[in-house]
Amino acid sequence: MAKNDLQGSLDLLVLKTLAQRGRLHGYGIVQHIQRASDDLLQVEEGSLYPALHRMEQSGWIGSEWAMTETNRSAKYYRLTAAGRRQLREAEASFEQLVKGVRAMLRYA
């Protein structure tokens, strides 16, 4: 059971969000995760940023400053090719985790 800790899940959520929505700032990512998960998942907003910066250092995502619709300047993130690969791996490994946990719960 490799790398299926909470940190891994957050990475997966962020990568997936960027894959679905393209360019997005941190706040947008939080909102998208919340909305897309029907309010089931709420990210602790402060802990999102260390993860974003770590992923940027790892080369999974890139960033640039741009203006929001309300004319506020914000840092926007987007997925890189390496990030796309990472996403595929993370998704596969998460599927394994879910399968495993489900099997475990159904064990009679």
Next chain:
Amino acid sequence: MSIFRRIANLFRRSRIEREIDAELQSHIALRVESNLAAGMSAEDARRDALLRFGNPVVARERVTAADAALGLESFWFDLRFSARQLVKSPGFTLTAVLTLAVAIGANAVVFSVLNALVLRPLNLPGAARLYNIEDRGEPMNSYPDFRDLRDRNRAFDGIALYSFESVGLDTGGDPQLAWIYEASGNYFDVLGVHPYLGRFFSSADEHGPDSSPYLVLGYDYWRTRFHADPSVIGRIVRMNRHAFTVLGVTPPQFRGTELEYQADLWIPVVDQQEIEGSSGLDDRNQRGQAIVGRLKPGVTVAQAEGDLNAIAAYLEKTYPVDDDGLKFSLARPGLFGDMIGAPVRAFVAGLMLLAALILLAACANLGSLFAARAADRAREIALRLALGSSRLRIFRQLLTEAMLIALLGGAAGIAASLFLLRALTAWRPLAAFPVNVPVDPDLRTYIVAVALALLSGFLCGLAPMRQIFRASPWEVVKTGQAAARGKWKLATRDVLLVVQVAVCAVLLTSSLVAVRGLLRSLHSNFGFDPQHALLLSTDLNMAGYRGDRVPAMQRRMLDAVSALPGVTSAGLVDNIPLGLGWNETSIYSAQTTDLRASNELAEAMQYSISPGYFQSAGTTLLAGRDVAWSDRKNAPAVAVVNREFARKIFGSVAQALGGRFQQTGKQVYQVVGVVEEGKYLTLTEDPRPAFFTPLLQSPSSQTWLVVRAAGDPQRLAAPVHEAVRALDSAVPFTLLTWDRELDSALFAARAATVSLGVLGALGAMLALTGLFGMASYSVTRRLKEMGIRMALGAGHGKILSASLGRALRLLVFGSLAGIALGMAATRLLSFLVYQATPLDPLVLGGTLLAMLLLGLLATWAPAQRALRVNPSRLMREE
């Protein structure tokens, strides 16, 4: 992120932090905005945003940390941390740095020599197209052949001829010995060199024998002998009593066409008769000169050899006697063609291989040190992992430590090698010949040394990788050391140790083989006894003696020296055996008139001697008589031959006496005596035929006076010096003991032995520290287990085998592998060292014994520690 941006970031630290702040602020602002849009009051909207965000200070710090984790900032941190770690364990650091310094230093020195002798071409323009032309594998050609080659070849832009000679140079004081090149007129033009001062001689200066009384000074000689005086151009000096005009000075770096020969000046070869008192310029059979040629662009070596051999076929047809069997080939120039070049190149390449092995052993040594250190720090590593550090991060820090050590060691090694190389460059190993090879390091040496240091740092740093990536944070929960591994499970450390021991055994085997060979050659029968003998070498030609005055003066010198108290006997010989000059000639039967090379009976060494030479040299007369003073010029020609000559030409010693033979159509000799055979050219040679003729019948102005002393020959030096000076103060001569003169013959074997010995000692040192590290580590690790065993009643034997068995097994395994490899390697040595064979019980036994001693030495202290374990105290410790 590029490295430059990281460095830039270091200086823009506050800018990055401002940016992080701005990002976090913008997040909160966006949240407030949407809260307001959802209808919250301004105050509630802000409160909610901050609440959701969590502690902004913590968030900012964590973001900063995430940014710095892989940045340059963390590299500086690693560097500082590593430096602190190294300072904290000075013993480890010093061992590691010294080990690497020794290994890198050895590699820098050997590489520099390799660079000077093999990689670097002659220091001449377009040197890559210069080749020596060899005849039948030797760079020796005759002057008439050279002229034909020069005029008929189509493959070369030009070919030039040169040979070495020594002269007495008189600049208006005491005549002094100078070493010269005799060169063809086109020499400097073919080489493409331009004078530093004045001009060079050229083909236009050659108008037949003795037509060109000019000389060109070497730069160094000009500086030392003429004090760099520019007005020397045009000055007339006397060489062997003949007037020569100084034409010019060579440029500073120019050393002629040989790497090993340090000449003082250059003269045209057409003046040979004047300088040497005799000349082989008309003799197609007198092959004593080297030829260097510059290939035309686009001509391959094979094409050039084809061209030369077409000329050889023509020469053979035209001069069937002299040029029978002529066969030309090209060789790399610089070390007397392939004659010295081939073995030297093979040996230096072999040395480089051994030096690389030393470095490998040092890396293995350091690798296991680092691995052991990482194992000792297992808890620290586990703790750092538990606190959230990444494995990569820890690995990087350890790698930084290794690199730091590698760079320190490399710098120390390079510094040490500079001293050694400077000494080697200034070294003139032979008394009788100006051998000197500049081996100064160039840029290439530095690059190689630094690259090797970095590589070895990286390799050492890799060693603990497996441990780090297997380490588990749970380790920190457990107390005490990890359990022992399975008996035969191989760890990286074990492999490294075996490699190290094997390398050491290879080096030991080869150096022992070399030492044995050297000792054998020192004690083998030379056919003369170099002890208690003094040699006086003169060339009367240098002092202006010609014709009949030469033998008369030689006789007077001989008589004067013989009369000195303390002299048991004295005799003259034209070339000293195992020296740097010799005559080899073809022997034919006395009746034949067909003097082609294919009809010769043997090649034999020829020496001209005076009566008393054999006695003074310590050569045993087996049958017949010595040459006598009555064997005068007009008396029947006689010769004393050695046993090999007698056997080969006449069948036996008895049959040889009274027998007759012919030397290259010059003379028919009658054998009057037989002496034992000796070594003439090299120590490693098989017995070869030789014959000795009376000095009066085959005169030579150049002689060695062999003086046999009753006691210490050094004590005779002063009286002999005076006696000769009293006869003629203008005769230049050199005086040295025969032992010292033999240095030239023993030089190759000695150099091989010393260099192998040094490398062997380094290898042994590395194996020793490696084994010691391994043994003490395994004792430390299992100290507690030993305590328990002891408490349960285990005997000393059990304790020792448990704690050291592994190290000793690895030692035996490594030694056997190394000896096997060493045997294969020493085949190379047989070129240089007398009777070099690894299948010598003394060598095998010696290597095994040495390895065993090393093992004993290395495990002694750890074994003592294991045996002194106090079970009760140990149990209390944790």
